[in-house]
Amino acid sequence: MKKPATTKKDNSRQKNFDPYTVVIMGAGCSKGLGLPLLSGFMDKAFDYRPASNSATSGGKDKAKKEYEDWLFDIQNHIKLVKASKAYIQSDLLNVEELYGLADLYNELNPSPKKETTNAQKALEAFRSVFLELMAHGGQEIVDPSNSFPDTQRALEQVKLESMAYDFLVKSEGTKHATLLAYLCIATHKDIDDSRPLFVQFNWDMALDRALCRAYLRTTRDPGEETPLIVPGPAADFGSFERLVNSGDEVFRIGVLSNTANRQDPLFPWTAGSDTKGRYREFPVVAKPHGALNWIKAKKKNGRPGWALLKAEKSAYRDKPVNDFNVNQQMVQIPGKTPQAVYKTLRNLMEIIPPTWRKDISTDVIRMQWKEIECGLRNCRRLVFVGYSMPITDVYFRHFLALAMASNDKMPNVYVWNPSVFKPGPARTSYLDTFAPLAAEGRLFGIRGRFGEPALLDLNRAIQSAERLDPDPS
Secondary structure (H helix, E strand, O other): OOOOOOOOOOHHHHOOOOOOEEEEEOHHHHHHHOOOOOOOHHHHHHHOOOOOOOEOOOOOEHHHHHHHHHHHHHHHHHHHHHHHHHOOOOOOOOHHHHHHHHHHHHHHOOOOOOOOOHHHHHHHHHHHHHHHHHOOOOHHHHOOOOOOOOOHHHHHHHHHHHOOOOOOOOOOOOHHHHHHHHHHHHOOOOOOOOOOEEEEOOOOOHHHHHHHHHHOOOOOOOOOOOOOOOOOOOOOOHHHHHHHHOOOOOOOEEEEOOOOOOOOOOOOOEOOOOOOOEOOOEOEEEOOOEEEEEEEOOEEOOEEHHHHOHHHHHHOOOOOOOOEEEEOHHHHOHHHOOHHHHHHHHHHEEEOOOOOOOOOOOHHHHHHHHHHHHHHHHOOEEEEEOOOOOOOOHHHHHHHHHHHOOOOOOOEEEEEOHHHHOOOHHHHHHHHHOHHHHHOOOEEEEOOOOOOHHHOOHHHHHHOOEEOOOOOO
């Protein structure tokens, strides 16, 4: 008699995965997509020309007039702070310094009669310009008419083919190569089968769009062993299965909350979401500076900010003030996002300025930092890509020290930036921050740039790394 088969418990799926690799991503990652860096941001802003829109009654293009108004408010702010250059070294083309000065001025000089001050106008104008210049980053990835590989098997083949390129040949890469680089890093898997923790200090949505293309599919390639759709538990993520299985691949409005009862689906890689499969089925993305499509549910007359958007009022419900509404439709189908949504984002967008002040007073932002802390405590390597590690960012430097203090896995640090091999602020900043690791031979530099055709595979980039030794005193 045939012995009945026994069901074995799948211990591998029960394993509590930690990220082997933590990837810190800055604005430099999206430089190849035509998005501006913090330094020189205002050069890009002043030279930018918005797409044509309907004309106003005066005959002037409405979009152009609106953009000129934002620049006018920013220029008024520059006039206000320009005198400071007589006392301290300032770069008034660097949006980090300008935004920080507006933020500080707004804190020190609140309007007594609730009138809009010049600093407040400047902050609102900055948010509008950020959205105008950065919201489109990587949108080619989610355009179904573009033939980017959208299975993980196909992307592994792209990584193999990239090894045929000589990474010693200096190349800035192309926009297409940068888009491929985002897709390749989004599907990276380490030797322990874990997926990375991505820490995004840039506000654009290119990484989210790459993750959408790589993971959110309703069909599978004939050669794929597992479905390309991320399995979701029936508890708070079942609505994801319902959306996709009904033929609608679009995540619309998700709610990022510190409460267990979430009624709206989030992208499964969102830090703060307790979806199963974290670091195993897909990576995790933490955004300590917020994002262009995040809205804090600030209440006005008892209703959250999103509920004021008449065009999609039915999609938003009353939520606690500490919740964030995440417009995920912007990520997946940017061309179909109503203009009313962009108008609301300009007024209520939740982004943390890349400045001296790190606001962690809200639960959702605190959740992002907590995710990063846990990742840094357990990772085996830390990779900086397109991030300048500014010396003035004392908060993040101290956060790194405290988070990694209890990491007993002796992680190595890699800086994917050729600038660290020559004298300058980038080399000085990293050698200063990680001086103990440099002395132990555990600080490395990668000579290529993100988006170079030869370095589409993160493993190859790391294998090409060279030690960064301390400069002679």
